[in-house]
Amino acid sequence: MTRAELVEWARDIYDDLDFxxxxxxxxxxxxxxxxxxxxxxxxxxLLHATGFLPVGVHGGGDRLEIIRGDAFYQSYICHLPRxxxxxxxxxxxxxxxxxxxPSTCDVIRNLSGMWKLLYPDVYVRYIDVPQVPxxxxxxxxxxxxxxxxxxxxxxxxxxxxxxxxxxxxxAVYNETREMIRTLYALRRERPWDVPTEELYLLxxxxxxxxxxxxxxxxxxYLAAVEADPKRPRDNSRVVxxxxxxxxxxxxxxxxxxxxxxxxxxxxxLLGNRFLTHDVPADANPVRALADAFIRNDMAxxxxxxxxxxxxxxxxxxxxAAASADGIIFATPSFCDPALLDxxxxxxxxxxxxxxxIAFKYAENTGQFQQFREQAGTFADSIKLWGAA
Amino acid sequence: xxxxxxxRSMVLQKxxxxxxxxxxxxxxxxxxxxxxxxxxxxxxxxxxxxxxxPVLPExxxxxxxxxxxxxxxxAEAERAGHSEDVCTYVKCDIGMMRAGNIGPGGTKLPKxxxxxxxxxxxYTFMKWFELLREEYDCPxxxxxxxxxxxxxxxxxxREYMLRQLREQVIPALEKVTGRxxxxxxxxxxxxxxxxxxxxxxxxxxxxxxxxxxIDGYFGTVYYVGPIFSAFRGTQEGVDYYRALREEVExxxxxxxxxxxxxxxxxxxxxxxxxEGPPNWTHFRDFWKxxxxxxxxxxxxxxxxxxxxxxxxxxHDPNDPLGTMAxxxxxxxxxLNLPARIDMIVRYIEEYKADGFLINSVKSCNxxxxxxxxxxxxxxxxxxxxxxxxxxxxxxxxxxxxANIKNRLESYFQMIDARRAGRTA
Ligand code: SF4
Ligand code: SF4
Numbered sequence: 001m002t003r004a005e006l007v008e009w010a011r012d013i014y015d016d017l018d019f020x021x022x023x024x025x026x027x028x029x030x031x032x033x034x035x036x037x038x039x040x041x042x043x044x045x046l047l048h049a050t051g052f053l054p055v056g057v058h059g060g061g062d063r064l065e066i067i068r069g070d071a072f073y074q075s076y077i078c079h080l081p082r083x084x085x086x087x088x089x090x091x092x093x094x095x096x097x098x099x100x101x102p103s104t105c106d107v108i109r110n111l112s113g114m115w116k117l118l119y120p121d122v123y124v125r126y127i128d129v130p131q132v133p134x135x136x137x138x139x140x141x142x143x144x145x146x147x148x149x150x151x152x153x154x155x156x157x158x159x160x161x162x163x164x165x166x167x168x169x170x171a172v173y174n175e176t177r178e179m180i181r182t183l184y185a186l187r188r189e190r191p192w193d194v195p196t197e198e199l200y201l202l203x204x205x206x207x208x209x210x211x212x213x214x215x216x217x218x219x220x221y222l223a224a225v226e227a228d229p230k231r232p233r234d235n236s237r238v239v240x241x242x243x244x245x246x247x248x249x250x251x252x253x254x255x256x257x258x259x260x261x262x263x264x265x266x267x268x269l270l271g272n273r274f275l276t277h278d279v280p281a282d283a284n285p286v287r288a289l290a291d292a293f294i295r296n297d298m299a300x301x302x303x304x305x306x307x308x309x310x311x312x313x314x315x316x317x318x319x320a321a322a323s324a325d326g327i328i329f330a331t332p333s334f335c336d337p338a339l340l341d342x343x344x345x346x347x348x349x350x351x352x353x354x355x356x357i358a359f360k361y362a363e364n365t366g367q368f369q370q371f372r373e374q375a376g377t378f379a380d381s382i383k384l385w386g387a388a
Numbered sequence: 389x390x391x392x393x394x395x396r397s398m399v400l401q402k403x404x405x406x407x408x409x410x411x412x413x414x415x416x417x418x419x420x421x422x423x424x425x426x427x428x429x430x431x432x433x434x435x436x437x438x439x440x441x442p443v444l445p446e447x448x449x450x451x452x453x454x455x456x457x458x459x460x461x462x463a464e465a466e467r468a469g470h471s472e473d474v475c476t477y478v479k480c481d482i483g484m485m486r487a488g489n490i491g492p493g494g495t496k497l498p499k500x501x502x503x504x505x506x507x508x509x510x511y512t513f514m515k516w517f518e519l520l521r522e523e524y525d526c527p528x529x530x531x532x533x534x535x536x537x538x539x540x541x542x543x544x545x546r547e548y549m550l551r552q553l554r555e556q557v558i559p560a561l562e563k564v565t566g567r568x569x570x571x572x573x574x575x576x577x578x579x580x581x582x583x584x585x586x587x588x589x590x591x592x593x594x595x596x597x598x599x600x601x602i603d604g605y606f607g608t609v610y611y612v613g614p615i616f617s618a619f620r621g622t623q624e625g626v627d628y629y630r631a632l633r634e635e636v637e638x639x640x641x642x643x644x645x646x647x648x649x650x651x652x653x654x655x656x657x658x659x660x661x662x663e664g665p666p667n668w669t670h671f672r673d674f675w676k677x678x679x680x681x682x683x684x685x686x687x688x689x690x691x692x693x694x695x696x697x698x699x700x701x702x703h704d705p706n707d708p709l710g711t712m713a714x715x716x717x718x719x720x721x722x723l724n725l726p727a728r729i730d731m732i733v734r735y736i737e738e739y740k741a742d743g744f745l746i747n748s749v750k751s752c753n754x755x756x757x758x759x760x761x762x763x764x765x766x767x768x769x770x771x772x773x774x775x776x777x778x779x780x781x782x783x784x785x786x787x788x789x790a791n792i793k794n795r796l797e798s799y800f801q802m803i804d805a806r807r808a809g810r811t812a
Contacts, residue, residue, distance in 0.1 A: 072760050074778065076473070076750045081757065103535070106511045110758035112537055113725025117765060126537025126724070131507060131514065132530050137551035141534075144544040304507070304514045304530055308521050331471075336753055339471035340478070340515035344522060346469060360473075 003224040006217060007198050010205035014250070017060055018092055021208050025053050026095055033157050035098035035123075038084070038108050039245040040302050041274040042100045042127055043146060043289055048211065049161040049169035050153040055096065056207030056269070059083035062249040062364045072114070078334040079362040080246035081111050088118070098123035098156050100149075102271075104245055104302045105336050123156045125149055131304040133294050143290035150286065166285035174278040176211045179218045181273065184265070186225070188322055191262035192232045193225050197254050203269050204247075233260075236379040237324045240266035241315070241345065242331035242338035244300060246363050255368040256328065259375035265322035267300070274298050301337040311341065315349035315356075325382045328375065329358035355382055397632040401614060404624045409493025412441055416498055421565045424500040424520065427694045429508025429533050429716035431557065433577035433621035433703065438565040442618045443497060445516070449480040451492035453668030453782030461487060462783055475512045475751040476783040478519065485523060500526050502564045504557065508533040509693075509721030510754040529560035533716040539727045541717040549713035574708045577621030581703040587629035588615055589697050594636045595686040596739050599656035601639035603646040604739075605685035606675040609666060616694030621703075648679040657682035658803055661735045663689045663728075663762060664747040664755055667779040670787045674779075677793050681800050687735040689728065692720040721754045729765045736770050743803050745775040745796075750786050773806075775799040 001009070013021055022034050035052035037044070047054040060066075060083040068089040069082030087093050099122055101112035112126040128145065130138035154160040161169070180203065187194035202221055206214035238256070244267040256263060279292040299305060299314050315327055327349050331338040342358065349356050357378045359371060415422050421440040425431065427447065435442050452458040461483025462476055468486070470479050484490070491497040505517045505528055514530075521528050531552050534545040558569045591611055595604040602608060611632060619625035639646075645653040649672050660678075662685050667674050678685065692698075696718045704711040716722070723731070736744055746763055748756045763774045777795050780786035 072758075074748055074750075074756060074760065077753065077757050101537075103511075106753040107757040109511070109535060109537075110725055110753070113728075114758050114761050116724070116726055117729075117761065126535055128534045128537065131532050132556075134556070137548055137555055138532075140551070141532075141544065141548035144548075148542075148544070304505075305518055306530070308528070311518060311522070334473045336474055336512055336515070339474050340512065340519070342471065343469040344518065347522075 001220050001224065003198070003221070003228045006221050006224055007201055009217070010198075010201035013205040013208055014201050015063060017064055017087065019055065019095065019208060022053060022055050023095055025210070033097040034095050035100065035153070036093060036096040037100040037271070038102060038104070038111070039269075040102055040104045040271045040300070041129060042102050042271060043149070044211075045166070045169040045173050045279075045289060046146065046150050046153055047098075048172060049166045050150065051157040051159040051161075052098065052153065053210060056271070057084055057087070057093065057096075057099065058204070058207065058247050058269070059363050060087055061247060062251065062366055064364070066364075076334055077107060078246055078332050079364060080332065081107050083363060084111065085114070088115075096122060098125075098153060100125050100127050102127040103129050107336075108245075123152060125152060129303070130294065132306055133296070135291070135294055139290050139294045142293055143287050146286045146290055163285055167281045170279045170285055170289065171281040172211050174281060175215060176206075177273050177275060178278070179215055182222070183218065184273075186222070188264045190232075191235070191237065191264055192230045196257055196263040196266065197250065200250070200253055200268055203272060206272065207269065234383070235260050235262045236326060236382040237262045237264045237322065238378075239264060239315075239318055239322055239324045239327050240268070240330050241318075241327055242301070242329050242335070242342065243268055244270040244302065244338070246332035246335060248330060248361050249363060249365055251368045252330070252361055252365060252371055255372040256375045259372045260379035261328070261375055264324050265318060270300060274300075301341040311344035312348035312351070315345050315354060316352040319349070319352075319354050326355035326357075326378065328378070329356060331358070331360050333360045333362050355385065397628060397635055400624070400628045400631055401610070404614060404619060404628060406493060408441070408618050409491055409495055412443065412491065412498055413493070413495035415441060421501040422498045423502045423504050423561070423564075424517075425504040426506055426508065426510070426513050427616050428510065428719040428721055429506035429531070430616075430620075430694065431504065431506060431531070431712055431716075432618065433574055433581055434553075434557070434561065434712065435504070436577050436621055437570055437574040438561045438567050440501070440561065440565055443500065444617050445481045445520075446477050447613075447617050448484060448491055448497070449477040449782055450668045452480050452484055454671055455492070456669065456784075457484070458669060458782035459784045475516075476781055477751060478512060478516045480782045481516070482519060485520075499524050502526060502560060503528040504560070505530045506533065506716065507531065508716050509535070509719050510752075512754070527560060527564065529556055531557050531716075533713075533722060536717060536723050536727065539724050541714065545717065546710065546713050549716065550709050553709045553712065571708055575705040578703045578705040578708055578711060580623060580626050581621040582705070584615055584620065584625045584629040585695075585697045585702050587633040588612070590633050591629070591636045592687070592691070592698050594640050597640050598659070598740060599643065599645050600659065600684050600686045601636050601644055601646060603648065603653075603675075603685050605662045605666065605688035605690065606648070606671070606678070607646050608688065608691045612691050612694060646684060649675060650679055653679055653682060653684060655682050656684045658743055658800060659684055659686045659739065659741045661685070661687050661732060661739065661741045661744040662747060663732055663744065664759065665690045665693075665749050665752065665781055666747060667749070667787050668782050669784040670789065673789055674787075674792070677796050681796065683796075683800065686739040686741055689720055689731060689735075692731075694719065696720055725758050725762065729762055729769070732762065732766050733769050736766070736772065741772075742807075743772060743775065743799065744770075745777065745799070748776060748778045750778065750780045751783070752781065773802060
């Protein structure tokens, strides 16, 4: 497939709020089930091993009219849960037999209770991840949670995986994360060859298809990129921070790129690479998954930061790792984790002399002119400072 | 007689709080150690057993709201880059700190020797102490209280909390105070907690009497003040709740209504259950809107954020660490939505309420996300229409007196109409 064909394939999946690919998969696998997970981190390996098709539930973006969702949420709550409720209330998520609600924030937490009431036949679990990297109590707790989840999921799917099957799922997701790291590294090195719009669509498609299919498509994409090199431009290199849960509309990503910015790192769809290292695929699988989370060095607004200097240093480190010139804090309106973190992150960035701008969006924002202008001015000023 | 007794509990509370803030102000000189922690999931008995003094930043924030200082504090925090979208308690606290950290007692609050981050029922707590940690050079210890996602305390979650207490929290307190963990002392404090809790529950449940001798929301936020803050597990706490219980029982025996800022409320007309925290910047005006209509809140959920005692839980000195885990897990905002709905329905039934109201505050996703669903479910299960109003905790910009008053007046008219319909 060519680059354009792959991007169109991914765009179709992204645009399709009826989740046709999920429904097709279910039709082709009549004994299997699909399970949803909300942002940010959910142990997809367990869904995969118990026979579910893991499906990311990321709201309806700017492609969904909210008719019922607003009756569930006050105006001062972010947009994501109302579009998730809209998807569900309009029957678009009725193929999900289970939905996992990670401890990303209290909005998603409370949505788990709403789901229990609205959809009593669906398996619902709040995923309370450990907050401190303590190899003792926290690792034990998390292993217990994973075992509990595994038992429950096996009960719903009717398939209790063997340790080997669990290890296989771990290996598949190791490969997936490795692939995403490769894509991110390539974009970092040659952002002109891997526009974020394309990368983002590919990863969004990956949220609705089996990981094996995603891997195959991603390999094709890598090959297509090599076959179709682009010319570098004199763009500024920016890191996007704050968009880990409610996703920005595609138009916003495009606007930033078209304004003269190469996005060289971001936290879109962060759950798909939350574990930064491979999970050992030759050990006790549940324990290995638990320990991998505890040992993980992902720093994110959704986890407690144990290092008192952590918040202050994070932006400096990320900008250095991405060889970026500046940071765009792009945050969903009313997003507690992102907005409460921002003063700390921004102070650290500014102390390190990193140029920053900040704006808020909602997933259904339709006007991008203002973002484009802001990002354009930012990109220009970075070039000016850089040349000074 | 009742007035004299009422004075006694109020005087006691005033004295206790004044003494506490005085001790806090003196702490840099006396060397008493200071532990900042949150109301839900506070481990006051444990802190006290180490001879340390607790500071509850939410209490400081709400006091700033009542003293009309919060608007400026919030503005200060927003000027410093804090978003207008997030919890105003946090911004009020940060603004207060920047303005010199003068606490509710009018004296300077000491810096924390330890930030005890009891992560119980609210995500924002984690960020709040990350933010404070940027300002204070002191250790932080995290205590993760798992959320009751499935509506119950799971045994593994309890075990996890016990291990954290033993392996993280107690060692952190030992290090900061230089004292060894003393279980006997802890038991002693827990014993005192249970005594005060018995009396508090008698006060809360007085709301079941018709007419109610207490206001279970506006009045009760004062009543729960000592037990939610520094005084659980202290003799002062025990004395206060004993005095309060006597007063309330006296009022109940005499068939009297609650005391309001406008004086005693007689002729109770509406009995309500309220969900959600109050607004603090216009607390008296808000209360008056109810009192003027002779509406009495007979029970509320907010008064359970610092502990849910009215369904039987008491701190148990025989299981010191286990009981603290049970306590934390049961705090209201750590309960899932179905459990919150069950609680409201139960209150409506047991307290013979004829209405319920949700005060949805902009600040608090923990409380507010899902409240419209709570409204519908409670209506469905009780057959009683509810009222929904919006305000904020300590941001005066979000209290629209006229809107709220209108909403309440129509709601009371609706209750009248329903009554008329029933008797017709
Ligand atoms: S966008 Fe932010 S506040 Fe909203 S659900 Fe996601 S993490 Fe929570
Ligand atoms: S979000 Fe709610 S529970 Fe959390 S600190 Fe703010 S007011 Fe308190």
